[in-house]
Amino acid sequence: MGKKPENRVERIVNDLLHGRRLKLRAGDAEEKEAITAAARFAAARQGPQRMSPAFRRRLAQTLESAPKETWLTRRAAMVAGLGVAAAALAGGIVGRALEPAGSPAPSTTSSPVLPKNGRWTDVGALADFSEGQGKLVRAGGVRAFVFRQGEAVTAVSSMCSHLPCELWWDRGPSVLQCPCHPVSFTRDGKPSSPSYTLPALNEVKARVSAEGRVEVLGT
């Protein structure tokens, strides 16, 4: 085949119509729109697709060899099984539900902040949040420290769980300090000193949208 664009695209169309892989070369980028359109037409020709039994078995073996974790809750399993998921989540929410394996689990001793008629508030682009550093944000009447962990975020209330003072982020020891008394909290809201038996900070719901924006559940 020559270098004429119609020849290059025909080679790709011919491969697609014979069920072969897309073998693209650097020069094909000039016709990227035609090529992606051809791939979609080739898919349409074959109708809706399901995994082949052989591939499904291979994939099952891959998942079986993955780290042994409990991936799904029973509730999640039931919902997934009934297929009623995702309707309101077309943006692909990453948020608190997903964190890198091995990251610290948030404290379960304090309840999350769930305002009545709460709404998700955009508090900035994920790129504006530094890895592992606390950033104070405001979502209406809710103020929180947001922490980035890779592509996910977590957040805790900025109010001390003992005295009603607003905490501040101390970069050195990486803790939230209370200005009103000598206590500090780790990024997952737990008191950093075992000598203080304080409740953990309230968790604040936070997530990352498909567009890479950080959103906090506020008022």
Place this chain on the structure above:
Amino acid sequence: MPSEPSGEVVDLPSATRAIDIALDELELVYAFIFARVGNRADAEDLTQQVAMKAFPRLRPSAPASSIRGYLFATARSVLGAFWSTRLGLSQAELHEDLALAIPQGPPSDESVERAQRILAELSDNYRRVLELRFLHGYSLKEVAAEMRSTVGAIKVMQLRALRAAAKVDPDG
């Protein structure tokens, strides 16, 4: 107020059951990817990549909606990387529409209906060449005979028809 993660976190009855659920979710991912790459080998590779990337990051407390949302966010990312690697372009340059809504059920005729909507917007000649080539599986030679033209001319028309199809907004 948006849906919140809720309900007690419990272990599934068995690991096998968890994998079955994961595979059912990945069926949707596979159909989504296949509709965009048009061939089984690439669709299988990319679906496997999605599984390997996404599952280690799912927390036990994740609600089903987040699981599916995350799988599709991962699928979009994997597809973007695929096209950028194959075409040598940055992901920002790619025109590929990867922002479609997450499917809510079993694989459907979405890609077929979408193709029909696009074809309906094209001129008669462009529509005809794409129908014969892609939907009826004609060779270039057969298309040329059907349209009383030459193979060379049909090849050029096919390219122009695909360019025109790429400009149609099937949801518009």
